[in-house]
Structure formats: structure tokens, C-alpha cells
Amino acid sequence: GAGVSQSPSNKVTEKGKDVELRCDPISGHTALYWYRQSLGQGLEFLIYFQGNSAPDKSGLPSDRFSAERTGGSVSTLTIQRTQQEDSAVYLCASRPQVGVAYEQYFGPGTRLTVT
């Protein structure tokens, strides 16, 4: 079946502009995660959605970052007033449900470059 998809695959934007990154999880997956991966670095957790529960926003680096998940499916990560340090690959992952036996399924990522 279809995996996790993300769009756009690449985004170049000017400093100060807003950007929206989209994630389409695997159908039926209740949990959705956003991560950021800077060049040569590990994964930095940003935000986590589980069903209808309030999202865990503890990883968002500043109030310029926000995310929503509509209808328990598609998610959009918004970065306002982008800065050069926001340049990174943004990864989305979904999971069938929360529970220790379930792995995450990752999308290919969106490479964001802020000039």
C-alpha cells in the first residue's frame, strides 16, 4: 500500500517568509510525528499527534513553528518568518497506534533551504 508521503520534496525560501510542509500519513494510522534533521545530525523531535488527544508540542523550537492535523489524517507544519537556522530536512512519521510493538513509518522528508 501507499506509504507516508510528504510535499514538497524540496523547498527554497527567502529569510522571513512563511512556509508550509505537508504530510500524508498511512491511512488508518492514528499517531503522527514531525522531526527535524539538520545536516549530519540526528533526529530532533518537534511535535506528536495521537488521535483526538491534544498534541505534544514539547519539541517545537520556537513560537514560529506550529502544526495541525486535520480530520486525524493530513498534517501541516508551518514555519513563520523563516530563519537560516531553520534549514534542514523535515521528516514525518506515522504509526498504526501508540503501543510499544508498533514501529514508525517515515516519509521521504522535505528539504528546506532558507536563503
Add this chain to the structure above:
Amino acid sequence: AQSVTQLDSHVSVSEGTPVLLRCNYSSSYSPSLFWYVQHPNKGLQLLLKYTSAATLVKGINGFEAEFKKSETSFHLTKPSAHMSDAAEYFCVVSDLYNNNDMRFGAGTRLTVKP
């Protein structure tokens, strides 16, 4: 809270020699553990997972890992490295009692020399 430590940021091996990527975890409860691989400019792919069944877990591409509770370790091994194994490897721990329950290690970059 659970956490993961990958003991080596970079491992270099010669093609045909064994691979050992080390991972230690801490968890208050019985965890599940995962290894993911990320090839250059690619997404993350699950290699294998431990979920409280057999402690020796076999994954894709000839990799395996052994869960050792007494040592709180989940090291990844492969008997013979292939050039295509060159990638970044992430160890992940999950336990039941945290809302966001996936914790990633910092990653180990594997280089395979011809």
C-alpha cells in the same frame, strides 16, 4: 523517562568484515527497541525490532540484534559488511508510559571501505 545512547558516532569497517553498532538504553519498564537505517538522501527504513519475544532478532539485509536486559543493550551486528551497508543507523527505544514514547539515539555513521 527512557533514553538511548549510541556509543559510537562513526564506525568504519572493511568490506567483508563484521559490523558492530552499539546501543545502550534506559527504560523504567519493559521496552521495545528498534534499529532504523538511513541511506544518504533517503528516508528512514526499519531494520528490525524487539518487542519482548525472542531476544535475538533478525532483520533485513543480514542484520541482527540481541536484547540483553542485564546489560541494557541492543547492539546491531552483521557478519560481513557490504558496500551498500554504508549509511546512518539509529537505535530507538519505546516504552509504555510516556505520551511521546519514541526516543532516538544520536545515530552512528557506518563507513565501509573496499
